[in-house]
Amino acid sequence: MTTMTMIEAINFTLRKEMERDNRIICLGEDIGKNGGVFRATDGLQALFGEERVIDTPIAESAIVGTAVGMATRGLRPVAEIQFFGFIYEAMDQVVAQAARLRFRSGGTLGAPMVVRAPFGGGVRTPELHSDSLEGLFLHSPGLKVVMPSNAYDAKGLLTAAIRDNDPVMFLEPMKLYRAFKHEVPEQDYLIEIGKANVLKEGEDVTIITWGPTVPLVSKVVEQWEKQFNASVEIIDLRTISPIDEETIITSVQKTGRALIVHEAVKTGGPGAEISALINEKALFYLTAPVLRVTGFDTPYPVPAVEDEWLPNANRIIQSLKEVLTH
């Protein structure tokens, strides 16, 4: 078995999928010769040519809108948005066009396409490079939203996203691109979109998290579980839309307590949706209020304060204590 970083796994998956299916086209800014600013598409243009790995002009709306056009005419585009904070430029094409196409064509057309984008904090980027905007797309019917937390999941989920016949937002936590190496089989495997991963089983509280905060939560739990004298279940949600209700509800019915950790801002965020879901389906199993550790309700801040802004070990421990001692 080979070990890979997440960025290596993404690059490897793109290559394997492009070899398998010549309808797959990659397009985006600096993805050709340069191989992408994070090297996700490194070497792909040399392998597949300029026709299949396209350096586009700087125009996010056009990258997504063009992909919609391609997807309806027999191609399977994988579009890269250089940083997820730039997606606002393409909101119409993502939400009003790609996401709605199946619906507004009466089911006659679909948009089998992937929009890949790095996101997430802790890497001292300039403004608008780190925002976690998955909630905007969770709130947009017709899209799927996937966020891997490790190299193994990245490969299985990206393969599934590329083969999906609906538009998938594939969001890559840039802090984790090169942070860890994981064992990644070279052969084909899929991780089903819409299925969460119970990362660690436990009895007393469920932590629901995804993407960049998964390794952080795991580390905190590993260090503090004994001290709290509690057994913690960790769910790596992996897919933000559609949410795996069954895994969440089953877990919370067992533990009676839930804590949601995400980098996205708090109000109206994915945590609110998950909390509402728990209210609807597991309220009488709860022994404590559902708590959230999230980004604060401000624009993503400057590097000097981002470590306090982001969910960090301190904030997670504090909320964990609160939920356990309620």
Added chain:
Amino acid sequence: MWIEPNETTVEKVQYLDENGKLLGERPDVSDDDLLSLYKWMVQARTFDKRALKLQRQGRIGTYAPMIGQEAAQVGSAFALEKQDWIYPSYRDLSASFVHGFPMKNFFLYTMGHLKGTDAEGANVFPVQIIIGAQCLHAVGGGWAGKINNENSVSVAYIGDGGTSEGDFHEALNFAGVYKLPVVFFVQNNQWAISVPIAKQTASKTIAQKAAAYGIAGIQVDGNDALAVYLTMKQALERARNGSPVLVEAVTYRQGPHTTSDDPTKYRENSELAEWLAKDPVKRMKAFIVEKGIWNEELDQQEFELAEQKVSEAFELALNTPKSNAKEIFDLVYEQKTIQLTEQQNSIRTERVLK
């Protein structure tokens, strides 16, 4: 050296004068094609008038009339090959009809039916609501056609208002850089709801904008079906050979923006009168009558036939079972999510409180 604004000379292509008199040499168009062009325009006008009436009677929903733009729409679409694609806006009905979109389905669309955008196999993309957004779909579609060697051109139909959108700029830029088989067909009908073209752009013409993208542009009299048709043929040929084109058809929206709009609030009747004198249907009719291949009797028959076709399409739409709320959940994803299934099952037709 300064490039001064509007020093570009743009010459409008025109074959027929306002009275349908041939201005230059006889163009190489068969009598059959001339008649087909005219008949489609009759169909367009008839459809438009009836749709307006049906909306006033409350039998269909909001409607965006195309009256005055028949030559632009029919002339351009009549030049297409079957494998070409069009990406229409909500006003481009007759272009869609010419390219095979069933009239019945447009009635369904405006009657609020889920299947109203189904082109039934014709290469007509679902009608676009967001101004200019379809320019990019045409670019992507054209790109796919090029990669798949379809010998197919993608045509984005937009209006003068659409040229102000960012997507228009991005689309022309992409098409130019990657030499894509795309035609941007702009109907400059002088008005974007209540805002006149002068407030839409400081450019003297829309056609000259092509130059900035390194692509060819041309302006054509959009009320002259012959000029539109012949220009579009050339545009399609260029695009098919990998040179995208911007066509500006200068025309006029004789009616309101939609049935919810009252143009007397923002424009003068004298302007409308001026453009009514340049009416595209009248002009084409005068030309074919003068040519001796058409007469009043045939004309009357043609309008009657067109009415009949519209009636048949409307009847078919009326007889189509209404969309059911339960159907909407099946159209969001290829496979319904558990959330959608739950919501679908929650819909009750019986009354909750008795």
